[in-house]
Amino acid sequence: MLEKVVCETEVEIKNAEGLHMRPAMQFVDISNRYDSKIIVTNGKTSVDGKSIMQMSMLAATCGTKLKIKAEGPDAEAAINALQELVENEHFGESLP
């Protein structure tokens, strides 16, 4: 039986235009590479990190802090990859 790991982190949206359609797409594309369940929270609502509809409805603007929680066998790798995308690569977009 696979080991169930829970891993959590907090990230800040850094690119100027926020989590619009293209970044949301990049986010769910990475989430979907992992078996773990991914939950993203903005303090008010929690959404499925694998659904572009739910992710885009977070309406996260530049400066918004999001909690990402992964649950599953590859939780740690998933968290690392998502953190890299949001904070270091900032979706390949420009900063404000």
Add this chain to the structure above:
Amino acid sequence: MEIKKGIAVSPGISIAKSMVIDSEDYRIPYRAIEPSQRTSEIRRVKKAFSDAIEELNQLEESYDNKGSQIKDIFAVHNRFLHDRSLQKKISDMIRSELVIAEYAISNTFREIASHFANEKDAYISERAADIFDIARRVLKHLLGKKREEIGNITEEVTIVARELSPIQTAGFDKKFVKGIASDVGGRTSHAAIVARSLGIPAVVALEDLTSVVNEGDTVIVDGNRGIVIVNPDENTIAEYNEYKDEFTELGYKLNTLKEKPAITRDGTKVTLLGNIEFPNETQTVLEKGGDGIGLYRTEFLYLNTTTEPTEEDHYNAYSQTVKAMKSKPVVIRTLDLGADKYTQSKRFVREPNPFLGLRSIRFCLQNLMMFKTQLRAILRASVLGNVKIMFPLITNQQELMQAKMILHDVMEDLSDEKIEYNQKIPVGIMIETPSAALTAFSLAKEVSFFSIGTNDLTQYTLAVDRGNELVSTLYSTADPAVLRLIRTVIQDAHKAQIDLSICGEVASEPEYIMLLLGMGVRTFSLASPMIPEIKQIIRSVTITDCNKVARKVLSMNSERHITSYIRNAARKIIPEAF
């Protein structure tokens, strides 16, 4: 009963059942289903999604090398179409509310979009448009050939929409469309212009009207006071029926002016022309006592169909109009559209700044085949009556010379083919950019008339998008900067002894008439239902008084003071117009 306040943009009262239309050509009917139909409706949703995905994949392939932005749009749409939680949301709605698939899809997407539209951040609020795009992509497959077009309305209705595009309004039949009410828009938005020219009562800027009206609700549109009443009670309906009759009677009274000339009390003759969009509007122009057509907008020819109009399509429309007007002048304006809304097939050519982009004469000069087709048709129709040709959005002399040269080429072709046309057809231009206004003295040497398009001139001078509610209060033709430009154009036209007219919305606004007369305008082109009212104003004033108003206004430097001054001046002389 619910009462909503908006902006009155076209006078009159209408009481009719509502027809709610989606942001594009689709009309989404609300229909309940039996519990036993749930499975089949959900299957229809799945099928629509998979059809849309298939179409998208084909599109993606065909766009293989065409820039990453378009590919990103497709990729995002693809993710949405594959999103299981989205499909589940729609299926859940069908299950719990027992509605048809179309309605559930439209509603779910609208809910997602409204979530964005309410956000203050501009980047996010703009996403609502993306969501509607995806919704259309899915709905298209579901509605397929069944899709109900606005052109096919067969009963009296009030059109309720978030926003109306030129494509939609082009199909309106006055016989059935009794009133128009929209969430967004302003006095000069396209829907407002069309409503006025067809004489349909309209109220815009009602904010969330579409969310409170259901298909089939009775709706009163009060285009005089800017009020819309949803599901009125019996008393209200009775009250409004009475009010409607009174208003119609006032209209009859004004119509008795039809045979009387538009002449000021001190004997100055003024010419009143109609703005039209469709050949059958000539009837209204003549009924209302118009002296001709001062602005024939030809865009509907391009918007009504998905294919390019042929020379014969153009010719048929023009000849019908020109023949109806007999020897009265008909000023045909060449295509005035941007690439952004030209045809369905070119929808993806989005410009970041369409109003400063490839539109109007610029678009024509880059699409010569299309431009020449239209010019040929206009020239052929020129032998049937008194036809003039007008180029829109000229910004410099070179553009004008280019357009004239192309016209000349087309003339030569016609001569070679021994086809008749008026070799001395008068050529004029719209003055609707500050650059054209400031160089009017030199442009005047090249044309036989100017027509000042105050809507665009105001928008370009003040750098205000007239359709944007956030800044639309800054939009005013009474701004001193705009009035100075108008004065320059009038003076330069007089010096060059060429004809001059005003064809913007201000020509139909009672408070502007004295000012414009005082500034030297003697020809007005306006929505024809307004002709009798404007004629009555002209017949009540003297040029001496108008000159005084103009002199005073041109010495003032605040838009607010000017607006209230001209309103008061007009009210003193013709209280009944306000």
